Amino acid sequence: IMSAVRAYVSAESMWSKAQKAAVVALNRYAQTHAESDFERYRTAIAVPLGDRRAREELDRPEPSLAIARQGFLDGRNDPDDIDGMIMLFRRLRHVNYMERAIGIWTEADSEIVQLGEAAVRLHAQIQGGTVDPVALQPTLDRVSAVNTRLTPLEDSFSSTLGEASRTIRMLLAASTLVSATLL
Numbered sequence: 001i002m003s004a005v006r007a008y009v010s011a012e013s014m015w016s017k018a019q020k021a022a023v024v025a026l027n028r029y030a031q032t033h034a035e036s037d038f039e040r041y042r043t044a045i046a047v048p049l050g051d052r053r054a055r056e057e058l059d060r061p062e063p064s065l066a067i068a069r070q071g072f073l074d075g076r077n078d079p080d081d082i083d084g085m086i087m088l089f090r091r092l093r094h095v096n097y098m099e100r101a102i103g104i105w106t107e108a109d110s111e112i113v114q115l116g117e118a119a120v121r122l123h124a125q126i127q128g129g130t131v132d133p134v135a136l137q138p139t140l141d142r143v144s145a146v147n148t149r150l151t152p153l154e155d156s157f158s159s160t161l162g163e164a165s166r167t168i169r170m171l172l173a174a175s176t177l178v179s180a181t182l183l
Contacts, residue, residue, distance in 0.1 A: 004084035016154040018047030050074025108153040118142040
């Protein structure tokens with residue numbers, strides 16, 4: 001369980017770094033209009049989209065573990081951690097800490113959808129010949145707003161799992177103490 005919690009914290013680190021890289025790539029694309037910058041956005045955003053696919057699949061009554069596994073792999077999670085991540089999600093989904101963390105994750109995923117919509121709009125504007133920075137600014141403001149809303153969600157996800165980890169460690173220590181006392 002502790003290893004799976006650690007894997008989720010590590011996954012959040014990859015998720016948030018990729019999300020920030022996606023925002024940087026979109027801002028750069030608005031300046032350069034280079035398709036390579038938009039491709040950098042697509043590469044970066046694939047990480048949170050992969051994790052989202054895993055979360056959505058695991059939330060199904062009868063999830064496909066293969067789809068969940070592939071989603072976590074697309075999210076750049078270590079393959080050795082994925083079985084534990086799936087187990088933790090499936091078995092402890094409705095335990096307080098996990099439920100809160102998954103709720104935060106779900107909220108962050110809805111922000112990623114908005115980031116994707118802004119990216120599509122920006123791409124269409126530039127492909128359609130709009131290169132005036134003033135005309136692009138509302139779309140870039142939307143990208144910035146999403147980024148601003150995501151940062152506290154990312155922090156909250158990690159701190160919720162950190163709190164869970166500390167509680168689990170304390171429960172394990174208490175369990176060990178009780179076991180030792182009974183012997």
